[in-house]
Amino acid sequence: MAVTFPDFIVTKLDWIANQARANSLWPMPFATACCGIELMATASSRYDIARFGSEAMRFSPRQCDVMIVAGRVVMKMVPVMQRIWLQMPEPKWCISMGACASSGGVFDTYAVVQGIDRFIPVDVYVPGCPPRPEQLIRAVLDLQDKVKATGTIDGREFAKRNTYEGPTPMARELDPEDRILVPGDFTTATRLRG
Amino acid sequence: MPTFAEALNKQFGEGKFPTQKFRDNNRVIVPAEHLLEVMGVLKSVCGFDMLSDVTAVDYLNYPGAVDRYHVVYVLTNTGTAERLIVKVPVNDPDPAVPSLTGMWIGADWIERECYDMFGIVFENHPDLRRILMPEGFASYPLRKDYPLRGRGERHNFETVLRSDS
Numbered sequence: 094m095a096v097t098f099p100d101f102i103v104t105k106l107d108w109i110a111n112q113a114r115a116n117s118l119w120p121m122p123f124a125t126a127c128c129g130i131e132l133m134a135t136a137s138s139r140y141d142i143a144r145f146g147s148e149a150m151r152f153s154p155r156q157c158d159v160m161i162v163a164g165r166v167v168m169k170m171v172p173v174m175q176r177i178w179l180q181m182p183e184p185k186w187c188i189s190m191g192a193c194a195s196s197g198g199v200f201d202t203y204a205v206v207q208g209i210d211r212f213i214p215v216d217v218y219v220p221g222c223p224p225r226p227e228q229l230i231r232a233v234l235d236l237q238d239k240v241k242a243t244g245t246i247d248g249r250e251f252a253k254r255n256t257y258e259g260p261t262p263m264a265r266e267l268d269p270e271d272r273i274l275v276p277g278d279f280t281t282a283t284r285l286r287g
Numbered sequence: 288m289p290t291f292a293e294a295l296n297k298q299f300g301e302g303k304f305p306t307q308k309f310r311d312n313n314r315v316i317v318p319a320e321h322l323l324e325v326m327g328v329l330k331s332v333c334g335f336d337m338l339s340d341v342t343a344v345d346y347l348n349y350p351g352a353v354d355r356y357h358v359v360y361v362l363t364n365t366g367t368a369e370r371l372i373v374k375v376p377v378n379d380p381d382p383a384v385p386s387l388t389g390m391w392i393g394a395d396w397i398e399r400e401c402y403d404m405f406g407i408v409f410e411n412h413p414d415l416r417r418i419l420m421p422e423g424f425a426s427y428p429l430r431k432d433y434p435l436r437g438r439g440e441r442h443n444f445e446t447v448l449r450s451d452s
Contacts, residue, residue, distance in 0.1 A: 168441040169421045176448050203428050205421070214449040220325030254449030262442065273360060 103246070110246035114158065114184060115237040117147040121157035121175060126164030128191035131223040140226035145233050145259045154180040159236065161229075162213070165193035172213055178213050183248045186240070186256050188232050196260075198222060210259040236279045291315065291371050294332045295325065295369075314372040317386050322375055326360075330390060333364035333369060338391040341398050343405045347431040358384050359405055377407060386412040404429035 098106070110113055112128050120142075135142045136150060151157055154177045166174060178187070192198035195218045197207035209215065216239060221230040243250050295304060295315065306450045307314040317325045329435070339361040346352035354376035358426045359361070375384055381391060386409035387394040398409045399418040406427035410416055424440065426433055 106400050168444070171444050175444075178447060179451075202435055203433070203441055212444055214430055214447065252450050255444055257448065260444065 106116065106246045107244065111241045111244040111258060114244060116242040118145075118147055118148050118186070118233065118236065119149050119151060119157050119179060120188075121154050121160045122158055122163065123174060124149050124153070124163040125166055128163035128194070128223045131226060132153065132161060132163045132190065132230065135226040135269045138189065141231065142226075143234060145230065145237070147233060148202065154178075157181055158184065159186050159188055159201055159233075160213075161188045161190055162194045162209050163223075164218060165191075165198060165200055166206050166209050169204075171209075172205055175211065175212060183242065183251065187213055187217040188217045188219065188229075188236060189215045189223060190219045190229060190232070193222075200266075208260055208283045210261075212259075213234055214254060214258055288334050289317060289332060291329060291333050291335070294328055298324075298328050298332075311370075312372065313370075314374055316374045316376065322373075323385050323387075323390075324360075325373065326387060329362060329371065329373075333371075334364045334366055334384075336409040337344070337365050337399075338387060338394055339363045339370070339403050341387075341394060343401055343407055343429075345405065345429065345431045348371050354378050356382050356405060358401065365368060366452060381408065382406065383408040384411055386415075387412050388412060403427070406430065 122129070122132055134140060136147075147154075149161070154160070158181075160178060160181060162174065178185075187209075189195045194202060194209050195215075197205055199222070201207065206212070210218075213274070217232045217236050219228055221228055224232075291313070292306060295344060296302070299321070304321075305308070305316045307316070315448040315449075340359075341361075342359050344357045344359060345356055346357065356377045358377060360371065360373040360375070362368070364371075377384055382405075386398055388398070388409075389411070395413065396418060398412055399415060401407055402409060402412075402415055402428060403417040403419050416422070420428065427439065428437070
């Protein structure tokens with residue numbers, strides 16, 4: 094914070110901000126596949142995620158707090174997903190919905206990314222294929238608990254998460270002659286060099 | 288309307304192109320240099336007015352195979368619901384086949400898909416580039432020598448850390 098407040102005031106401000114943010118998590122529905130249908134079902138009247146504060150599913154990332162990645166993400170989509178994530182203003186969180194977004198699901202192929210947490214920082218994972226709406230609501234409630242437990246009014250806790258949190262890259266699953274020689278960069282990621 | 292066998296025999300001579308049959312699946316094997324003529328005859332004389340699909344088979348390591356690829360064209364007669372399969376053998380290096388976009392405009396994207404997955408070039412195609420895989424992708428995924436999990440291209444992206452954004 095620009096001005097230094099005494100700690101007991103900062104904790105009270107954090108508490109107020111966490112209550113406000115946790116109870117009004119507006120989702121950015123990044124629905125790529127079948128989990129998107131369950132996301133829509135969760136938003137509709139029978140399971141109603143709006144009861145828990147996710148009132149507005151805005152499709153503009155600039156106006157959202159939570160990115161819910163629902164469905165398998167292919168390699169062509171990864172830069173798009175990262176761009177949407179970077180366009181969301183802080184504070185923001187990510188829910189990885191379904192088996193495909195969390196780990197690639199049943200699709201262990203050349204085109205499907207084996208878990209979006211390799212490229213995006215994820216806060217809550219929801220298993221299922223697809224997860225039932227109740228499971229997604231549980232994930233939102235877990236995220237609310239996480240925000241209330243670790244949130245700060247100025248997002249100090251995000252700066253501390255500066256290490257890779259995804260799965261260990263399993264280099265042993267490729268033969269030496271199949272492994273690429275040069276790691277890619279963001280814009281030319283699919284050009285094999287070497 | 289003549290059957291495809293009668294029309295081809297009349298146009299090109301008896302038994303010029305080998306045919307195969309299994310139940311109701313009829314196939315003709317046509318070399319690439321005769322493809323456009325044969326397709327023209329089938330379309331105009333036999334009434335096969337719809338090109339349903341263009342795909343390929345990779346016979347690498349197949350016992351008894353002679354050519355590496357067969358490009359498979361599936362023709363449909365929308366009047367009689369009859370289907371015919373035309374197979375064109377092609378080989379490495381530089382597998383190439385004439386494009387059918389002149390006769391069926393719908394061949395445009397399905398030939399692009401066949402190129403993307405197998406690397407078979409369609410000559411005189413108006414816009415031959417990848418359609419399913421990303422632009423800079425360097426391999427042809429449905430060939431038999433390409434591994435199912437790929438060669439690491441799917442994870443060849445930078446990670447966005449929580450503290451970056």
